[in-house]
Amino acid sequence: MRELTITEKVKKTLQLEKTGYIPVIPTASAFVANQCSYSPKEYEQNPEVFALANVEVRKKFGYDANAVGCFQGVVEEMGKGLIDKSGKVSVNGERTVLKEKDIEKLHAYNIDECESLRIMMEKVRFLKQMDPDCPVMAIADNPSMSAAAMMDGANFYVSLIKNKKFVREVTELLMEPIAQSVARLVEAGCDIVWLPMPTLGGTCMSKKHYVESCLPYNKQFIEKIRKTGAKIILHTCGNWNDRFDVASKEGADALHVSEADLETLKKEYGKKIALMGQVPAAFTMLMKSAEEVYQESLQQCLTAAEGGGFILSADCGLPGNTPPENMRAMIRAAREAERILGDRC
Ligand SMILES: [Zn+2]
Known part of the structure; x- marks a missing residue:
């Protein structure tokens, strides 16, 4: 059987289906501007450069x-x-x-x-x-x-x-x-x-x-x-x-x-609607160490991804100067949670 595309995995997650995969989707426009190989002016003004930069950074980190x-x-x-x-x-x-x-x-x-x-x-x-x-x-x-x-x-x-x-x-x-x-x-x-x-x-x-x-x-x-x-x-x-x-x-x-009790949300609404979030964008993604980002991200996946229907993300737009190792740590946490949860996610 062919592997699902990222779009298919994300759509299935939004339909509350289990795929064994936990998508990671940051709202990353500012982060991309910081991490890409183009000038801020080109990034802002040229739609083709905007797309090239987004694809470059997305592929480099592996988000979805x-x-x-x-x-x-x-x-x-x-x-x-x-x-x-x-x-x-x-x-x-x-x-x-x-x-x-x-x-x-x-x-x-x-x-x-x-x-x-x-x-x-x-x-x-x-x-x-x-x-x-x-x-x-x-x-x-x-x-x-x-x-x-x-x-x-x-x-x-x-x-x-x-x-x-x-x-x-x-x-x-x-x-x-x-x-x-x-x-x-x-x-x-x-x-x-x-x-x-x-x-x-x-x-x-x-x-x-x-x-x-x-x-x-x-x-x-x-x-x-x-x-x-x-x-x-x-x-x-x-x-x-x-x-x-x-x-x-x-x-x-x-x-x-953001600022929600994921465990309660999952229990009360998790069978009707998918959930996305909620690693604090400023206080964790921007300011904490990669290890702390990893632990918080992993914990959230283990709390909300069982049964499917969870996308890991920051709780708001990702700050531009988020350390790249923190973005990597977030994605690593999703992969580890998939390993732990197996076909339960
Ligand atoms: Zn927000």
Whole structure:
């Protein structure tokens, strides 16, 4: 029997199937920039170099996906050129909708003219061409994250309490354009959509407000993305311990967690949704020794990989200056856990 490709192994893991393999997927764009043999300027500006660099570093270390993003092009296109909260002409569209009547000033989104989307699609295509057996994971801000960026964080949070209609209006306006853009990324070859939600967690808003004003849109959005055939990973950034019950039912294939109790999560939700995480990106990956990275990574695999459905990762984006031996130690730990767990993972 032929060996499964990396993409097949990762997809099976996200479908909660055992493969005997524990994928390791860091969100490694900054790390790649540091480790590759290209200049930061080329890496940033040339999509082909971006892909070459990602494939070079991925193969050198042996992790299991190439990440591209984060897509924020809808906010950018709709709000650029408007005056933002600080009184400047906006280039990224952020903080341009402070009052309900600001909505009228927004530009219509023309998907074919979105430069960020065009560049990201190019990166996805190059990655797929250069590293065809490996999944491409596109990072994108979902409608609630985008609404918070467009409305300005503080204004978004106050409106969750005082003017829910305003939050709803902006989020609904962004839904279809973002979903269509992500669908284009999938058409270009992206296998996994990774949705970070750093400002929607327990550190930033109550569960009540999350359930009221974000959850319904997350579900709608995920349902639209599912139709494209891509796998979906929800990155519950920060402390989500009070809301994993709802997050696990939003329709994603996996929860990428941080600051969670993996053992409890695995017990409560492990048969319904895959888990990903959660070696602390800064405190362990960046700051501890390779041996400590190895031990923490191994422990997490042994806690969460039994029965399948676990991807080893840092708990957030991997810092650029993570020591290369720490990345190697993380991957070594996955291989050791596979040896220990055998056909139980
Ligand atoms: Zn994060």
